[in-house]
Amino acid sequence: MKDTKVLKFIEDVVGNMPTDWLKLTTHRLDIYNEELAKTEFLERFESLYAVQNSDTVALSELPTAFDYIRLGHPLSSVLEWAIAKLNETKADNVISFSSQTIPVLAVLRKNHFEKKNTLIAYRGELPTFFDADTVERVYEYQFELKQVSDSGDIPEFEGTTIYISSSDDFSKFELNPNIDFSINSHEELGSILLVNGTSNEAYISEVQHVRRRETISMTPDDSFSALKLLLGKAFAPQDKKMVAKNKESVINSIQEITATSSKSLLGSCGLSVQYAIMMGLIDEASQKHPGKAIKIIVPPNCYGGTNDQARRVAACVSNVEILDLPVDGDNDMVQSTDKVLNQVAQEGAVPYIIAEIPTNPRVEVPDLEQLRDVLSKERTTSTGEKAIDPVFILDQTFCPNVQFCGEEGVLAGIRTISYVSGSKFPSGGKCTAGYTVANQKAASLMDNIEKHIKLCDNEATDLQVEILAAQMPSMLQRIKDAYKNTREFVNFIDETLPTAKINFVSEELAKAGFTPSVFSLDLPTKGETHEERETYKRALNSKLINMMISEIPEESKYCVSYGQLKGCYWTIPATSTQGTTKEDDKDYIARVSVSPDLDLDLHKKVFADFVEQITSEDAKEKAMDL
Incomplete structure (x- = not known):
């Protein structure tokens, strides 16, 4: 009876929801209290459910759910609420992802610091892109894998057990006391993680922070499709020929705008792209410079997502360290870069520099010729050996029209990777997808970056690519x-x-x-x-x-x-x-x-x-x- 009531209400909500829930990256900015985001939305939504009020006006007056689509939005919140109701748990215990991999990595990250063992039990086959060897070698996460025929075959385990299954019905979770986290994945839509038992609720905030910094929640359109699946309606994937045509159009636009011919990679958001760059370069360094320390050089006041994510990566990987790069106000990016690269060279480490040009929020542009000279300067280690040259990772979201990576560009002689948040100019705010390219000097690095964007299942969704195809020409x-x-x-x-x-x-x-x-x-x-x-x-x-x-x-x-x-x-x-x-x-x-x-x-x-x-x-x- 309860299931019927929940599903009937969801059916009405899906039929009456404001168009903004599907079309905007952020809903009701005029009713936004960051500290109460989602909590306030769901409290008000629960009140509407209590009186079975699914009127469009009432729904449109609900406050913002989370910030942007990256962390969450009305439809992902409604999806999580509905699944929680159908499984008699709290809405906080259900977390949606656009990625099938990241919820697993989120739990592994927590256990990495807790020094807890993890068993990943799965029914059927693991996704082909889940490269267990790379997850252990590069991300330094430890776990055991076990294939089972169903959840009843999962043994007792000293540590944390994650159970992964694939289903078109996101609402049905196979739960038993041996399962700590159950993940329902869908090849097209992403995945839903359910936290099983109060003893595991301490993971929730950290899992949500992974979603905020390394991926996105299930997108509005995909959440809408998942809600329709809950209602027993068929899922209709996009025409693959059209998807391929859209992707070709986007890549052509990117290469024309950036004056590049390297691989162009499309991610579910700017931070998804940045995460792949980080992990891809760490993977590259472990192969090309085994045993050497890796220094990620980042401005301490740059965009919080960049800053936070870089430090989160360094906290996980044993030979990675963050070095501050003061760039704004009284600090000069060129002088700071020269100083920190000299330090890294002396240590014989691998330097990766992340910077925004123009800077945020002071909108400053360094002297690019001086920056080029500093980045290309040959340095030596404390033992007199030639130091490893830096990779310059450039967030050019503010000015995606500047051809930093072009062969005629000022940085042509330096290994340079550029990335852009697609929620800004590329899509005009219509989606969160991001992209990255490299100049010819850094083109070979893109294979490892592509490997990690696929491993994390963080590629742009079909609809995101369609939106970029429509918006980028203008x-x-x-x-x-x-x-x-x-x-x-x-x-x-x-x-x-x-x-x-x-x-x-x-x-x-x-x-x-x-x-x-x-x-x-x-x-x-x-x-x-x-x-x-x-x-x-x-x-x-x-x-x-x-x-x-x-x-x-x-x-x-x-x-x-x-x-x-x-x-x-x-x-x-x-x-x-x-x-x-x-x-x-x-x-x-x-x-x-x-x-x-x-x-x-x-x-x-x-x-x-x-x-x-x-x-x-x-x-x-x-x-x-x-």
Whole structure:
């Protein structure tokens, strides 16, 4: 009876759900409390279930579930809730993945630190891409494998037991006391992990963090298909000929835009791509430079996902260490790179550098010729041997139009790998997929990177590729139009509030091709002490953003997105993109991203109103002091 009630409600929800649940990367940004994400969504959803209210209006008023699609969204949350209800467990105990491999790696990662044994029992065949030898050798995860005919054959085990099975019915889990984690996988849609028993609930937050940093949740479209499978409806995969045609189109666009001929790899998100780059290069180093230490050199205040993921990889792999690369503000990327590469050379280690150009959030571009000279400099070890040359891993999400990896590019003589988050300009915010390419000097590295993106089952989904195929041909024009709007907005702010510090590219850099549509705004502050000035500035940031999103709700959003098709997005990096960055390295400034399509005059008006308000308040304070 309970199953019938749950399935009937899900059927109504699927029929009445807001179109945003399928089409947007982030739903209801105006109702978003990060600390309560998903919890708040499901509490309100549960209330609707209690009164069987599946009305479209009621569903559309639910708050944001998680952030972006990477960690979760309304449809993945509803899917997890429904499966939990049907299996009489808590929704937190059910976690969906676009990948079939990553839920296994997530549990193995936790056990790696707990020093616990793991048994992976599986019915049928393991996915062909699950390369057990590589998982043990490169990721350094330890486990045993056992094929079983069904869950009843799983023996008692001293440690953790993961049971993997494939089924078109995601809701049916074979559970018994010998199973700690049960995974239902689907070749097209991904997988669902069910945490069995309260003793294993300590894994939940860490498994979700793996989903946040190394992969994505099951996508909206695939979650929608999985919900229909729960309702007994057939799954209709996309036409493989069309999928191949879309992929060919995307790769042609990428190679034309980047001026490259290396392999172009498509991942389920930017961090999926970065994870494959990290693990692929570690694999490469273990083969080419066995026994040598690996140094991942990363700016301490760069995008939080990059920073966090690099440190998470280093925590798992015994011979990998993170070195900080100060690049923003008073630090110069060229000088910092020279200094840290000299240090790595002396140690005889393998250097891998991750950097963003332009930097985030200060939007700075180093002197590229000087950077080239530093990266290509021949160095020697402490024993006088020739040092290993670096691989430069470049996140160019802000400026995907710059041909860093082209054979005529300034970095042509340095092993360079470039990657881009597809949730930004490539898709215009319509999906999370990312891509990576290499210049000719680094082209041979792409085989190992491809190996790991496949091992993790982190390739872009068919629909993501379709979206990229539709959006990428217009990307370069959108970049030009968005930059034009951004430059006009920046100039207006500079004239209207000249005491603010604006971080944006110079006209000279723009002529050289660096035309981002994001800038950071360091608002003027006041106070006797640093703490007073910082408190005032943070309050002013919030005041500005709240004015923008309340007075222009159709266009101004509170979000970290960039390269979107429409509107203007606002965020404070220290509380969003730098969420896991060390406190001293965070930037409490406003970051603004502008699209090619927005009411710029209205945004100017609201900003002018903001300036008038703070000017008036300052005048009142001075009058009171007199």
